[in-house]
Amino acid sequence: MCREMIGEAAAKKLKTIPLSNDIVSHRIADMASDIEQQLLGRIRKSPFFSLQLDESTDITNAALLLVFVRYRWDSSLQEDILFCGELPTRATAEECFRCMDNYFTENGLDWQNCVGVCSDGAASMTGRHRGVIKQILDLAPEAKWTHCFLHRENLAAKKICFAQLCEGMEADHVQLLYHSEVRWLSRGLVLTRIFELRKEVFSFLTDKKSPLAHHYTNATFIAKLAYLADIFSLLNQLNISLQGRNSNIFFVADKVQAFQRKLSLWSKRAHEERLDMFPLLSDILESSPQVKISHSVSQHLSQLAEKFAEYFPEDPREGHMWVVDPFSVDPTENDVALPSHLESQLLEVSTDSTLKGQWGKLDLGSFWIVVSKEYPLLALRAVKVLLPFTTTYLCESGFSTVATTKTKARSRLRASLEATLRVSLSPIPPRLDLIMCKRQAQVSH
16 A cells, blocks of 8 residues: 555555664664663752652552652753552552662762652551652652642542532432542532533433432522532632642642632622632522522531631742742742841842843743842752652642553553653653664564
8 A cells, every 4th residue: 555655665664664663662672772861960969959740550450559740850840650560569658768768879960959859648647657759768768748639629629528419319329429439529529510411310220220310490499509519610620730740839839728718708798698719510409499408508618618627737939939939039038947137138139120020931940040040049949949849730630640651451550650751751852863773773574
């Protein structure tokens, strides 16, 4: 076909492409090795770096530890997969830390340069005496642990008390609302679908002679279902806004604080029987004005606000707002958490018209790297604030890639899994010319 469409010469060139499974696997390994060497070189040259880690299991129940790194390179802050290690037994704190420490030792990375570690709140990660985080912080005294904002938001939302809203429903069906542990929130749209298909669900349950069918003829039940669909939708929107690459403490803290203030506002409005901020519930109440659930909604929102305050007790931005806008924060009037000599430098930066012209054009990381040319100590302090990860989003995305790469049909993909992930996930391009000059092409037959 190629010969007929594009000619004999092109067909001969296509024949030279190696198609052997082993050769393709070796080429992937070569590219992954080159990418890794480039990454390690960059990390060693970066004054500081931060880590994001999580553990999970693959299709064969092998325990995997996935670690991402954020570091300074050239004029920006970069994110990349550091490694994916298979744990010899289970994902215990000892095994996870040993896997990381061995990788650091083998590749000449210094724990002293680590300024941040982000993980979920699993016991193996956060154990007080032998947790992974505790062992890392013992070796990296400048590092600070960040409990993943996504995980905290999920936990806060998961603690919603459904008892009053679901009064009269069987316990088994109340429990269904907690249908997938910490990751349950990603399925919040299920409630919206149930609400939208409530007539079809009623018909189905009636046909099956289910005792649950009568709930769908109860206007109060339908109103509560509408409210749950609305609040889950809003929680999902918050969750999605916290996801993504290159986030920092200022961006995610802004989002969480805004949602907390909304909860207080919504609770107050619900107490005043103003529920227009919940569109599905509002529509139901217009058609069924006899339904009165404003008090339950107000109390429910207050409880949710309390849980958010419990899981987000501190404001990580406090004392660091100068990093976001050094031109409007006056160190003589605001707490900038800086020693006196750096306060003086901050005053100089705040009056530098050249830097102010670049401030609005660059992201925060790139801006402070520019500042480092003239004010290296102040810029270094700012970069240390911006480096730590705020979520384990990259790890979660990485495990999704593992799931699509290592399927039942490819369950033996073990030795080459890390190489495949690195080539798939790393933004660093392999140096193909350098790789190929060391290899001889093997023509497929």
